[in-house]
Amino acid sequence: MSIKLALDGKIHDVTIARRRPHLVLLIDGEEHEVSELPGLGDGRKSMSIGGHRIDFARAVLGQRQAVRLGGRTFEIDYVDPFSDSTATGSGQDVLKAPMPGAVVFVHKQPGDAVTRGEPVVTIESMKLQTALPAPRDGVVANVLRLEGQTFEKDEIIVTLESESEKA
Structure with a gap:
């Protein structure tokens, strides 16, 4: 699973690739x-x-x-994937697969109400099961x-009704 960090207004994707013998991070795929x-x-x-x-x-x-490096100061923020302040358009209307895999269990069906953080589907990837939560109420x-x-x-696995459709 990856996290997103904001540095100088740009969002970076950070994933732990390995922990041994040394920590290896994938930062924006590198x-x-x-x-x-x-x-x-x-x-x-x-x-x-x-x-x-x-x-x-x-x-x-x-x-x-705050990190001071090479004569410059950088502020690094954790980007909460469920925060309304980081939502951009329809990004909060879909659940995307964080990695390739298969659906193990579907918790919610079309027409079901969900609250932010509630499991919608459970996926399996590399023998690890992960519940994908709703990105917002809907x-x-x-x-x-x-x-x-x-x-x-x-790949998009689930879509929510868009905010404009609710009105």
């Missing part, structure tokens, strides 16, 4: 090996990424982090993959 991790908390830190030592200072500000419009059907990464 691998970065992190062999020395800094400790938690604020202050001066250093880490090794791709064999290069990087010195920086970090301050935790709630959900945000009504299920279509279930595009049924139990046992396979899908690719980023």
